[in-house]
Amino acid sequence: MLVIEQYTITTTPKYNFPQPTIDTTLPQRFLEQSLHSLKQVQRHPFQLNQQNIQQFDITEQPSSNLNLKRQPISLKPNHQETQIAAVDTSTIKIGETSTGIIIALRGATTWKQNQRYRYTRLGPFIFHITEDNKNEVYNALEKSYFNTLYTSNRHATPHLMQMPTRLAGLLERWLQIMLAKTVENGLILFDGSLTSGTIDTPVQCIKDILTLARRNRSTVLAFSKMTSLRVNGYLITDKLPKHEPPYLLETTGVRFKPPTVVLGGVYVAKLNRSNYAFRLDIDREIPLQHRKAAVERLLGNDLYMQGYPETLRLSHILCTFTANEVLAIKHFLTRKHGIQLVNRPDMHKLLFGPFGKGELS
Amino acid sequence: MKLYKKEGNILQVLSFPKENAEKGDYLLIEDPDANKALIAQVIDVQFASIPGVLEELLRTLPDGGEPIQGEDIDPLEIASHITYIQDASLLVCKTRATLESGSLSPCSSWLPSRSQSTIKKLPVPLLIKLAKIEGTRPIIVGGTKDSSLLTIDATAVDGTLNIVTGKKGCGKSHLSKLLVASLIGYKATVVIFDLNGEYTNVGMTKDGKRNMYYDKIHALTPSQNFKVSLDQLHLNVVMGILIHALHLPATSSREFRRLWKNLKEKGSLSLQEMGAAIRDLKCNQHVRDALSSRYHALVNSGFFTDNPAEAMLLDECLVKARDKGGALVINLRNTSTIDRQIVVEYVLGKLVDSLQSWKLKATFLFAEEAHLYLRETYWDDIVTRMRHFGIFTTFITNQPDTIRESIYRQADNIFLFNFTNEHDLDVVSRAARVDAETVRSIARDLPPQHCLTLGKVVRDFPIVARVRSLDMKTMGETRLFFKNINYRFPVSPYSAGRNA
Numbered sequence: 001m002l003v004i005e006q007y008t009i010t011t012t013p014k015y016n017f018p019q020p021t022i023d024t025t026l027p028q029r030f031l032e033q034s035l036h037s038l039k040q041v042q043r044h045p046f047q048l049n050q051q052n053i054q055q056f057d058i059t060e061q062p063s064s065n066l067n068l069k070r071q072p073i074s075l076k077p078n079h080q081e082t083q084i085a086a087v088d089t090s091t092i093k094i095g096e097t098s099t100g101i102i103i104a105l106r107g108a109t110t111w112k113q114n115q116r117y118r119y120t121r122l123g124p125f126i127f128h129i130t131e132d133n134k135n136e137v138y139n140a141l142e143k144s145y146f147n148t149l150y151t152s153n154r155h156a157t158p159h160l161m162q163m164p165t166r167l168a169g170l171l172e173r174w175l176q177i178m179l180a181k182t183v184e185n186g187l188i189l190f191d192g193s194l195t196s197g198t199i200d201t202p203v204q205c206i207k208d209i210l211t212l213a214r215r216n217r218s219t220v221l222a223f224s225k226m227t228s229l230r231v232n233g234y235l236i237t238d239k240l241p242k243h244e245p246p247y248l249l250e251t252t253g254v255r256f257k258p259p260t261v262v263l264g265g266v267y268v269a270k271l272n273r274s275n276y277a278f279r280l281d282i283d284r285e286i287p288l289q290h291r292k293a294a295v296e297r298l299l300g301n302d303l304y305m306q307g308y309p310e311t312l313r314l315s316h317i318l319c320t321f322t323a324n325e326v327l328a329i330k331h332f333l334t335r336k337h338g339i340q341l342v343n344r345p346d347m348h349k350l351l352f353g354p355f356g357k358g359e360l361s
Numbered sequence: 362m363k364l365y366k367k368e369g370n371i372l373q374v375l376s377f378p379k380e381n382a383e384k385g386d387y388l389l390i391e392d393p394d395a396n397k398a399l400i401a402q403v404i405d406v407q408f409a410s411i412p413g414v415l416e417e418l419l420r421t422l423p424d425g426g427e428p429i430q431g432e433d434i435d436p437l438e439i440a441s442h443i444t445y446i447q448d449a450s451l452l453v454c455k456t457r458a459t460l461e462s463g464s465l466s467p468c469s470s471w472l473p474s475r476s477q478s479t480i481k482k483l484p485v486p487l488l489i490k491l492a493k494i495e496g497t498r499p500i501i502v503g504g505t506k507d508s509s510l511l512t513i514d515a516t517a518v519d520g521t522l523n524i525v526t527g528k529k530g531c532g533k534s535h536l537s538k539l540l541v542a543s544l545i546g547y548k549a550t551v552v553i554f555d556l557n558g559e560y561t562n563v564g565m566t567k568d569g570k571r572n573m574y575y576d577k578i579h580a581l582t583p584s585q586n587f588k589v590s591l592d593q594l595h596l597n598v599v600m601g602i603l604i605h606a607l608h609l610p611a612t613s614s615r616e617f618r619r620l621w622k623n624l625k626e627k628g629s630l631s632l633q634e635m636g637a638a639i640r641d642l643k644c645n646q647h648v649r650d651a652l653s654s655r656y657h658a659l660v661n662s663g664f665f666t667d668n669p670a671e672a673m674l675l676d677e678c679l680v681k682a683r684d685k686g687g688a689l690v691i692n693l694r695n696t697s698t699i700d701r702q703i704v705v706e707y708v709l710g711k712l713v714d715s716l717q718s719w720k721l722k723a724t725f726l727f728a729e730e731a732h733l734y735l736r737e738t739y740w741d742d743i744v745t746r747m748r749h750f751g752i753f754t755t756f757i758t759n760q761p762d763t764i765r766e767s768i769y770r771q772a773d774n775i776f777l778f779n780f781t782n783e784h785d786l787d788v789v790s791r792a793a794r795v796d797a798e799t800v801r802s803i804a805r806d807l808p809p810q811h812c813l814t815l816g817k818v819v820r821d822f823p824i825v826a827r828v829r830s831l832d833m834k835t836m837g838e839t840r841l842f843f844k845n846i847n848y849r850f851p852v853s854p855y856s857a858g859r860n861a
Contacts, residue, residue, distance in 0.1 A: 118431050119430075121431065322412075325417070325443055327412070
């Protein structure tokens with residue numbers, strides 16, 4: 001047997017956060033798992049994915065006690081220099097093999113300091129996930145990231161199609177921990193909510209992240225682009241009072257069916273005069289006045305496009321896969337791993353012609 | 362490279378960064394199953410339409426407009442693949458021929474397999490060999506991009522109508538001199554209407570020594586070493602000068618014809634005798650005045666003489682050039698518009714006479730900015746009648762719209778230099794032997810001294826070459842005021858003002 005190629009897994013790249021004082025090395029395990037899983041699919045044909053899926057949000061089923069206080073909490077931008085950091089991850093299915101799927105995932109952290117935005121992007125990591133290796137890959141990664149298995153065995157058999165989201169969630173949580181560890185006296189913006197106890201958001205993990213952030217005098221603010229929370233049948237972000245923005249609307253009685261819990265105070269944030277308002281979760285353990293002060297510092301230090309923080313928007317933009325990148329990943333798979341691309345006919349289109357809109361329609 | 366699309370005779374080929382194809386390059390698209398190959402030329406290079414590129418570029422620019430600074434940790438090194446895909450280009454190609462069993466045919470009606478075809482660059486030397494461009498009498502035009510020589514066959518210029526055009530200062534005259542030198546090297550007879558006196562020193566090297574063409578260049582400057590006596594002239598030539606150059610009306614022309622015949626019968630055909638005859642002519646006063654003014658125009662041109670010692674026999678020069686090969690350079694510099702037309706009428710008339718009487722077999726005529734001296738009716742004459750007599754013209758101009766469309770349509774060869782003006786390119790693209798897309802796309806990006814050769818000489822395979830340098834005094838350079846002037850302001854005028 002001859003060695004024809006050797007992967008250059010040498011020194012672990014340093015994950016360069018604003019204040020890299022804590023152990024923030026990128027676990028090599030992620031890369032190893034990525035390469036290991038790809039080796040299993042070498043020289044196997046794979047079917048191009050016909051409908052790319054990006055990460056989707058958690059669907060929540062809240063209790064019926066939810067209320068929205070009608071009295072807005074007026075906000076005044078505070079321009080005191082504050083570091084703002086945000087994190088987001090993205091995943092995409094690249095294609096299918098005879099035994100599983102090939103996925104790519106990437107994470108991005110963005111921060112604003114001294115009036116300038118900077119970013120660190122991790123990935124893309126490419127995995128070949130099969131029914132046989134899905135638990136092994138996930139558990140190995142979770143253990144190496146967090147030195148613990150947050151997800152108990154009750155989630156041990158996720159559906160193959162859920163694996164992209166679950167792995168992306170894993171990377172996202174790790175990035176969130178890194179920010180919580182490194183950002184001092186700043187604001188950490190998450191994409192989504194502080195709802196935990198779902199398959200991708202173990203309660204203990206989110207609690208640990210929030211504790212780490214508090215220890216560094218930072219506040220976690222989680223912005224949801226979409227929410228399913230409704231009051232009197234209306235989405236909480238739709239029925240807004242006639243009040244001059246920026247303001248917050250406080251909710252009460254947000255409860256979910258166990259084991260799902262909300263670790264943040266849930267607000268509706270309308271940060272400028274645009275037509276958009278967002279659900280905002282703020283660490284519940286932080287006193288009410290501090291929560292308001294955190295949002296005011298955010299207003300005074302970040303830009304807003306349609307009422308959404310620019311730092312978080314950039315994180316999302318930077319981690320999202322473009323069509324060009326998907327092509328490049330396919331090129332990489334073909335060139336580096338000898339994976340043949342095959343185009344299996346889309347049965348929807350084959351059977352229904354112009355009425356067949358693809359698998360996910 | 363991969364074949365992407367074919368529409369009519371336009372092919373679109375997907376090319377990746379390392380493949381380095383440029384405008385003007387030839388591609389060989391081989392279909393192993395069909396056992397034949399398509400030869401196509403790249404006429405434009407575009408970015409391939411890769412989905413997601415816009416997003417890719419946009420996300421590097423935040424609202425401030427400055428690129429966002431950051432670090433990419435890319436352990437699998439996907440970034441190189443991303444740029445590889447992003448930088449993919451689309452080569453727009455024109456099909457030129459089909460290669461089958463080693464021979465070329467202009468047919469391109471078949472479609473090569475998109476999946477099975479292999480595409481590679483076709484080196485120019487191989488193309489020249491396949492198309493048999495070199496021939497038996499090679500003229501080295503210059504070097505191509507792949508460091509080979511573009512060699513055309515002198516016989517492909519024989520019997521043809523050629524155009525050398527391009528914007529000012531890109532090397533048209535240089536190429537014309539190269540063609541002249543090469544033709545006289547093959548003992549051809551060349552006549553040059555030299556508007557700026559650029560060709561008179563073709564027989565000299567750059568450092569002023571005689572070169573191999575020295576004895577073959579006969580520079581004739583009207584009213585200096587080029588004068589003619591009336592008795593050397595044929596009536597048709599004189600009538601041509603009077604009617605076309607001096608616009609003599611028909612009635613007066615008839616009177617002049619009669620007067621000429623009388624003088625010739627008496628054996629007293631001279632300027633002096635003609636002046637006296639016109640003075641004494643009993644005819645309408647207007648006719649006499651018309652003849653008198655034309656007579657004085659002829660006299661004042663200084664081109665005509667009664668002194669046999671001054672008179673120069675053009676026939677002799679032509680015969681000399683015929684026997685050993687040579688060029689008659691008619692130096693039209695410092696000659697007025699009317700005198701220029703008189704000289705050109707005379708030379709062309711004399712050439713036609715010599716060719717009709719088979720004193721000359723054929724001649725190559727090089728005409729710089731011909732619109733400045735060629736009368737209207739000659740344009741069609743040159744491409745139809747005179748060509749049959751054996752006058753093979755090469756027009757050299759930087760104003761392509763001064764050459765008639767009929768000339769372009771019948772041009773056999775076009776040596777095209779850079780043009781940026783759309784209108785100029787439109788005019789040139791009317792030539793029958795070229796396609797408009799090739800002209801517009803390639804000529805616009807030609808660097809100076811680079812020429813796109815089109816037509817018969819390259820067997821209709823347009824080829825770009827850098828025209829080779831010549832060791833001859835070109836004198837085509839523009840005289841510059843600031844050249845070799847070392848004077849500078851002692852101090853900046855602004856600082857002087859401040860000090861004051």
